[in-house]
Amino acid sequence: MLVDPFLSGNPLAPVGPDDLTPDYICVSHGHGDHVGDTVQMAKRTGATVISNFEIHNWLAAQGVSNLHPQHIGGGFNYPWGRVKLTIAHHGSGLPDGSYGGNPCGFLFYVENRKIYHACDTGLFYDMKLIGEEGIDLAILPIGDNFTMGPEDGLRAVRLIAPRQALPIHYNTFDVIRQDAAAWKQRVERETDTQVALLKPGETLQLP
Ligand code: NI
Numbered sequence: 104m105l106v107d108p109f110l111s112g113n114p115l116a117p118v119g120p121d122d123l124t125p126d127y128i129c130v131s132h133g134h135g136d137h138v139g140d141t142v143q144m145a146k147r148t149g150a151t152v153i154s155n156f157e158i159h160n161w162l163a164a165q166g167v168s169n170l171h172p173q174h175i176g177g178g179f180n181y182p183w184g185r186v187k188l189t190i191a192h193h194g195s196g197l198p199d200g201s202y203g204g205n206p207c208g209f210l211f212y213v214e215n216r217k218i219y220h221a222c223d224t225g226l227f228y229d230m231k232l233i234g235e236e237g238i239d240l241a242i243l244p245i246g247d248n249f250t251m252g253p254e255d256g257l258r259a260v261r262l263i264a265p266r267q268a269l270p271i272h273y274n275t276f277d278v279i280r281q282d283a284a285a286w287k288q289r290v291e292r293e294t295d296t297q298v299a300l301l302k303p304g305e306t307l308q309l310p
Contacts (some may be wrong), residue, residue: 105150106220107131109139110122115275117304129186130224132195133161133305134205151307153186161197183261184213189233191224193250193289198259210236216243216309217265224273226255226262234263240308241265241296244272245286246279253286260296266279269299269307 104127110116113136120140122136128141128150134169139160140167145152152162159172173179177230178187187210210233210261211218219233241263251259252270260268261310268290273281287298 104129104140104142106136107222108144111140113139113275115303121147122260124148125150127181128152129209129220130158130162131220132193132206133197134194134223135156135198137223138198140147144168155188155195155204155207157202158195158197160218160228161201161203167239175205177203178210178212184211189219189221190227190229192227193223193225197257200310207258216240218309219265221251223250224290224291226250226258227249228262229264234265238263238265240269240299242269242271244277245281245283246273247269247281248278250279253281253289256286257293259288260290260294264294265296267297267299269301273284 105125106129110120120143130141131137149169151171153171155174156172159170173188175188175190178185189208191206191208195206196205208222209220216239217236219238219242226281237309243256243259245253245256252272273279284299291296
């Protein structure tokens with residue numbers, strides 16, 4: 104599964120859209136650096152694309168045929184696990200200016216693990232509700248400028264109290280440059296959450 108496959112034109116991506124063969128692609132919102140290569144990859148692989156209903160309609164108009172629309176607060180049981188869409192505070196306009204509905208984050212329930220991918224969002228207090236689910240891994244933006252920065256990322260960790268956090272959405276461009284190692288030190292000093300840092304192309308195995 105891929106979430107927001109921004110590979111073409113991504114200065115940090117170690118692979119291109121032809122290097123991966125996903126079964127599923129999740130699209131959190133309409134911005135070009137998140138829809139990314141979804142249309143091309145879905146057409147090539149036949150992957151099922153999970154998104155909100157408005158992006159679903161836009162992808163259908165682009166000729167993508169395997170689509171599963173959901174919407175915020177709604178979950179669905181796929182053969183391998185459950186996906187629920189959460190709120191996110193952001194925009195969702197599509198690359199051609201089409202209406203992309205409301206942006207979302209994703210809650211994945213897979214093999215007795217709960218993974219919260221916040222996607223692009225500012226801090227919101229309802230992250231506390233998401234934390235009540237008992238999150239194993241919270242994937243949180245810390246880039247600032249377009250999303251939460253390091254300070255609000257730390258507050259998000261406090262609200263969610265996940266076992267592990269993985270910072271994302273930083274260093275792709277100068278305007279979102281951050282010191283992730285410093286964030287890890289601070290989060291681990293001030294909370295009970297462990298922080299995993301990944302370079303592009305690296306993997307994380309959950310305990
Ligand atoms: Ni965005």
